[in-house]
Amino acid sequence: MDGNLLAAQFIGGLTSAMSLFLVASGLTLIFGVVNVFNFAHGSFYLLGAYFAYQAVAVSGVGFWAGVLLASLGAGAAGVLMEYFFLRRIYGRAGEAGFQILLTYSFILILDDVVKMIWGTDYKSISKPVALAGSFSLGEVTMPRYDLVVIVIGLAVAFGMWAAIRKTRFGRNLRAISSNREMASSLGVNVPLALSLVFGLATALGGLSGAISAPVRTVTPGAGIEVIIGSLIVVVIGGLGNFWGALVGALVIGEVTAFGILFLPQWAILFSYAVMALVLIFRPEGLLMKRGAVR
Amino acid sequence: MENTRKPPPVLEVRHLSKAFGGLKVTHDVSFAIPPGELSAIIGPNGAGKTTLFNLITGKLVPDGGEVLFKGERIEGQSPADISRKGIGRSFQITSIFKERTVLENVLVSVLSREKKTARLFRRATAHGDAVREAMEILATLSLEGKAGETAGSLPHGDQKRLDIAVALALNPELVMLDEPVAGMSPEERAITVDLIRKIWKEKALTLLFIEHDMDVVFGISEWIRVLNQGVLLAEGTPAEISRNREVITAYLGEEIVE
Amino acid sequence: MRDDKPGAKYGRDEWAQWGVALVVFAAVPLLGKKHFVNMGNEILVMGLFAMGFNLLYGVTGMLSFGQAAYYGVGAYTVGLLLSKGVAPFWVALPATMAVGGALALVLGPLCIRLSGVYFTMLTLAFAEMVWGIVFKWYDFTGGDNGIQGIPMPEALHSPLRYYYFTLAVVFVSFWLIRRIVDSPFGAVLQSIRENPERTGFIGVKVRRYQLAAMVLSGVFAALAGGLFAGYQHSIHPDMLHWTKSGEVILMSILGGVSSFFGPLMGAGIIVFIEDMIGKYTEFWEIWIGGIMLAIVIFFPRGLIGTFDTWITRWRNHGKHAETAARP
Known part of the structure; x- marks a missing residue:
């Protein structure tokens, strides 16, 4: 097999890893801070993609402005969901189950809302002209757009890491994550912070959907595909572990990319196989401390 | 010495x-x-x-x-x-089965000790000896009068004693x-x-x-x-x-x- | 929270429920419309599916989002064995239970390595994997074409006969589930739901019982799938789709997971609603989602549970209303 093809697959894997990471990192952020498993997180990816389509292909807004609007829109939708619905079940007995059911109902609702507004046809938007071509790195050529996606993914990763580690807001989030009451008594506005985290995380999901729209077609039903992909990612990396999401996304992105090369029909099974192996040998995830989950 | x-x-x-x-x-x-x-x-x-x-x-x-x-x-x-x-133990923060009855709390422990918990079809409450034993254990902790009540509805002190009863049912x-x-x-x-x-x-x-x-x-x-x-x-x-x-x-x- | 525990002694109320359920379902064909027989059949099948699911969720406290895999695998067991002429229906139907149980024995140990939401998501992920395999394995399963024209034995050719056959199988299954819930084994499952840690401290190997609950639940789900395949004579990978798992959860919580017949009642309501909605709009998901949202926020105990709460409140004239009403 020639090296160029392998390199191209590798870069393709990296690109989809970044798109997965943006969703998975939001998922893991919400889980870590708000202690909610947002089953509907993939639906915000879906919203991001359709918002971007609406802005760029229909309303004719510039590409990057469209991406920005789509992220903000998805984030706003996330805040609304947290504020009007999720908030009502915090602290209820058996909360975990109800969280899943509540966010599940949003998958169904958002799926149909998208179908009602935009129909069931495949949609696509074109890459910005400046990024349409590819560029060469020695022997290897890669699409320029992919490079941008990878850079955005890494930038968000480091930006989030810095925000969580270095800022006051990040310190508050860490306090909330370890002990909500304690954080509250220290003067942190917990409800506001939870809404903000939800908005931030769903905006990341929307960003992922928006920047993926030119490379993957936009369809309803992408929400569940994406949530399962991110789920596998966070199980591999360790749920609630930020760097784990990055590692998990890279593993799954590459495994899928090379899986397609060797066994196209069964490529999807590879990520499940990886997840099963992780579960058998390190059920707490690759980057979590041993025995953290029991 | x-x-x-x-x-x-x-x-x-x-x-x-x-x-x-x-x-x-x-x-x-x-x-x-x-x-x-x-x-x-x-x-x-x-x-x-x-x-x-x-x-x-x-x-x-x-x-x-x-x-x-x-x-x-x-x-x-x-x-x-x-x-x-x-080894049977009770817990600092009372650990019982709150939505089950007082009797069921102890009965499941007795059945577990007797290795009868893999039984699928005979009713738990039809295991006469186990029920009798569970009632005896409840009696030693003055809980026999509350056998039919939901464990979580008991006052705190009764719940603490039930926790002990569950441990004792293991015959430790x-x-x-x-x-x-x-x-x-x-x-x-x-x-x-x-x-x-x-x-x-x-x-x-x-x-x-x-x-x-x-x-x-x-x-x-x-x-x-x-x-x-x-x-x-x-x-x-x-x-x-x-x-x-x-x-x-x-x-x-x-x-x-x- | 649960005054109507599945483990409680058979009260007069429950005998009445058995009686009413049997009479209602037996009487459905008397309405004389084929459509009602179809619906009755679907309610019975989904009811069995939901009651089997509830063995896992309502009884053991494990929320699986992957039960459609077992349901679908049951359907494909009947579909494949019959359409390939390997075995007659009378062998294929019991075989669904073996296949469903076996699948749970493979996937279960992986899923129960984690608990809580992790468990739920793993069941979902592995069910999607099974769906993916069925969907893509054209040579064996027919892929997204599904299987049509499943040959059925002469004795069950008429829909009416098949309906009563389903009725019998489903109610025998209900009775088995009831016995299981009341058995020492069932007592352990309920202990695990209430307090898994303490259950370990009374000498129970919790994971083993959780796996057993998954297997039993898978067995009944697969049986329901097999019954459905026999009625429809055709099957499709959609039967394994995750929305099917969601549907069965919705049915259970709608009816009430802590009452024995709650899931059956939920199945009845949802099948009915889907039938109604289907006539007017293609957007049924939003309805299902909306109903689910409303239940989670306003009626977390399900309809039967909420009804019970009202009765209790009314009987006690508000004496214990507060504790009884807490979700």
Whole structure:
């Protein structure tokens, strides 16, 4: 097999890893801070993609402005969901189950809302002209757009890491994550912070959907595909572990990319196989401390 | 001086250690409990008493050291395995099956001990002997009148006694009670302490309990062990402990010693 | 929270429920419309699916989002064995239970390595994997074409006969589930739901029982799938789709997971609603989602549970209303 093809697959894997990471990192952020498993997180990816389509292909807004609007829109939708619905079940007995059911109902609702507004046809938007071509790195050529996606993914990763580690807001989030009451008594506005985290995380999901729209077609039903992909990612990396999401996304992105090369029909099974192996040998995830989950 | 025909201990702990992060919550703790002893573990909050219980009963895996039950090493085994060997425990924060009836709480424990829990079709309540036994155990803790009530609806003191009943249903040789009378009224305490002592005598149990109420501790214990900051500070008879200088400064304060 | 525990003694109320359920379902064909027989059949099948699911969720406290895999695998067991002429229906139907149980024995140990939401998501992920395999394995399963024209034995050719056959199988299954819930084994499952840690401290190997609950639940789900395949004579990978798992959860919580017949009642309501909605709009998901949202927020105890609460409140004239009403 020639090296160029392998390199191209590798870069393709990296690109989809970044798109997965943006969703998975939001998922893991919400889980870590708000202690909610947002089953509907993939639906915000879906919203991001359709918002971007609406802005760029229909309303004719510039590409990057469209991406920005789509992220903000998805984030706003996330805040609304947290504020009007999720908030009502915090602290209820058996909360975990109800969280899943509540966010599940949003998958169904958002799926149909998208179908009602935009129909069931495949949609696509074109890459910005400046990024349409590819560029060469020695022997290897890669699409320029992919490079941008990878850079955005890494930038968000480091930006989030810095925000969580270095800022006051990040310190508050860490306090909330370890002990909500304690954080509250220290003067942190917990409800506001939870809404903000939800908005931030769903905006990341929307960003992922928006920047993926030119490379993957936009369809309803992408929400569940994406949530399962991110789920596998966070199980591999360790749920609630930020760097784990990055590692998990890279593993799954590459495994899928090379899986397609060797066994196209069964490529999807590879990520499940990886997840099963992780579960058998390190059920707490690759980057979590041993025995953290029991 | 020592009795040469001393029976082997029921429980022996050797150099047991456990740390969370950098904090050593159990540090090189060793002691042995002879059969039939009724003893207490005391110590200030955060001394590592409950952690010690958790290490012995399998909720936690020790970093180092050994736990021997009737001469057999059990450290690191699962709570299920350790319970089956004959160690029953109750919990500081009452741990019962709140939405099940009082009888069901104890019955499931009896059925588990009798290894009948794989039975799929005969009704649990149709196991007459097990039900009768569960009722007897409830009676020893004065709960037989509440057998049909939902456990979670009982007053606090009854729930604490039910927790003990669930442990006793395992027919354990060693019973470990974590603050069995905490949060009870003085009258209820007295009743419960009497019940515990009676059960200990009648069933010839080895009983180990954690308690903060010094009247209870000095009232019924034959032996007292004092933990402080994860270290076994002292052990001895109640009289010895109440005179021990170190214990007094670390924990008891002056009012205990006249 | 649950005054109507599945483990409670058979009260007069429950005998009445058995009677009413049997009479209602037996009487459905008397309405004389084929459409009602179809619906009755679907309610019975989904009811069995939901009651089997509830063995896992309502009884043991494990929320699986992957039960459609077992349901679908049951359907494909009947579909494949019959259409390839390997075995007759009378062998294929019991075989669904073996296949469903076996699948749970493979996936279960992986899923129960984690608990809580992790468990739920793993069941979902592995069910999607099974769906993916069925969907893509054209040579064996027919892929997204599904299997049509499943040959059925002469004795069950008429829909009416098949309906009564389903009725019998489903009610026998209900009775089995009832016995299981009341058995010592069932008592352990309920203990695990209430307090898994304490269950370990009474000498129970919790994971083993959780796996057993998954297997039993898978067995009944697969049986329901097999019954459905026999009625429809055709199957499709959609039967394994995750929305099917969601549907069965919705049915259970709608009816009430802590009452024995709650899931059956939920199945009845949802099948009915889907039938109604289907006539007017293609957007049924939003309805299902909306109903689910409303239940989660306003009626977390389900309809039967909420009804019970009202009765209790009314009987006690508000005496214990507060504790009884707490979700």
